Amino acid sequence: MLEIDHVHFYVEDAQKWRNWFIKCLGFQKVVNSCFPIFGNQENSFHTCTEVVKNGNVYFLLSSPLLSTSPVAEFLRHHPPGVADIAFAVKDVEGATIKAELHGAKILQPIKEGVFCKYSKIASWGKLTHSLIERTVENHQVFGSCQNDFTIDHIVLNVPVGELKPAVNWYSSVFDFQPQQSFNIHTDRSGLHSQVLISENGNVQLPINEPSSPSSQIQEFLDVNSGAGIQHIALRTTNIVEAISRFRSADVSFLSAPQGYYTQLQQRLQLPLSPSELQAISQQEILIDSQKDAPLEALLLQIFTKPIFDKPTFFFEFIERRFHAAGFGEGNFKTLFTAMENEQVKRGFFS
Numbered sequence: 001m002l003e004i005d006h007v008h009f010y011v012e013d014a015q016k017w018r019n020w021f022i023k024c025l026g027f028q029k030v031v032n033s034c035f036p037i038f039g040n041q042e043n044s045f046h047t048c049t050e051v052v053k054n055g056n057v058y059f060l061l062s063s064p065l066l067s068t069s070p071v072a073e074f075l076r077h078h079p080p081g082v083a084d085i086a087f088a089v090k091d092v093e094g095a096t097i098k099a100e101l102h103g104a105k106i107l108q109p110i111k112e113g114v115f116c117k118y119s120k121i122a123s124w125g126k127l128t129h130s131l132i133e134r135t136v137e138n139h140q141v142f143g144s145c146q147n148d149f150t151i152d153h154i155v156l157n158v159p160v161g162e163l164k165p166a167v168n169w170y171s172s173v174f175d176f177q178p179q180q181s182f183n184i185h186t187d188r189s190g191l192h193s194q195v196l197i198s199e200n201g202n203v204q205l206p207i208n209e210p211s212s213p214s215s216q217i218q219e220f221l222d223v224n225s226g227a228g229i230q231h232i233a234l235r236t237t238n239i240v241e242a243i244s245r246f247r248s249a250d251v252s253f254l255s256a257p258q259g260y261y262t263q264l265q266q267r268l269q270l271p272l273s274p275s276e277l278q279a280i281s282q283q284e285i286l287i288d289s290q291k292d293a294p295l296e297a298l299l300l301q302i303f304t305k306p307i308f309d310k311p312t313f314f315f316e317f318i319e320r321r322f323h324a325a326g327f328g329e330g331n332f333k334t335l336f337t338a339m340e341n342e343q344v345k346r347g348f349f350s
Contacts, residue, residue, distance in 0.1 A: 055148030125227030
């Protein structure tokens with residue numbers, strides 16, 4: 001068993017970002033949480049941690065109260081972003097031993113809390129993975145949110161030459177299996193990407209490396225001071241309604257390239273009514289289909305601009321109609337082009 005238990009962000013102001021997730025993305029605040037960090041009494045005096053949830057997605061948001069906080073140390077070297085991806089495992093002892101046998105550095109030996117047993121290992125760059133064996137079946141039960149989310153996938157960026165070692169590491173430590181691979185190139189830049197998926201299919205982890213010095217992946221690595229999580233894709237069952245609400249809350253999204261929808265209708269046979277296509281294009285949502293799949297199996301995607309001050313972490317929102325699987329290569333290249341357009345605005349290519 002491998003699931004995403006929660007994602008832990010290190011930020012400069014946890015309460016500010018708690019409010020942002022609630023106001024802008026419809027999350028709820030979680031009180032009296034059952035996460036390992038709350039079993040650490042030191043957390044209360046040097047680190048402030050807030051928890052928000054939507055659907056089965058839990059985000060921890062930590063900021064420093066004192067210079068001795070590990071969050072302060074992280075932020076001295078890196079911009080705000082994802083510091084830890086916590087995996088729920090069936091057997092934390094077995095998972096920790098296996099990780100150590102495959103060369104993973106153990107940052108936190110196994111501890112037992114009220115709600116779980118857990119450990120923590122080092123991953124790529126400064127990213128860590130908490131391994132959590134829960135002694136209660138679920139997190140606390142809360143009411144449903146509008147557009148309940150699940151985590152569709154999480155994307156890791158690594159430096160040139162580290163894609164294959166990272167793929168091998170995740171395959172060895174967590175039994176991830178390689179799926180789609182991509183080599184995306186434009187006139188300006190490019191990337192190599194390998195999609196990994198857990199044995200139970202519940203965790204998807206694409207890993208990117210730059211294939212040119214001007215790549216947006218290289219820009220991320222430079223600004224982030226190393227490898228890190230580029231984006232998290234949140235899956236919803238009604239992306240048009242969700243994005244309309246998010247825009248009303250002043251969330252900024254990447255624009256679809258000029259002429260995208262005209263070219264799309266020439267490239268794909270879309271099972272959409274004129275009104276559906278108009279609603280999708282009005283929100284600038286990208287559309288792709290799968291080879292050897294029913295026409296109705298559509299992948300609808302849109303990407304926020306970076307949510308922090310630096311051009312690093314962003315969110316993706318995705319709807320998979322009729323169980324559309326994988327990652328559309330057409331959308332992938334369109335995203336790459338849209339991100340390059342933002343690089344041009346920042347003067348990256350000048």
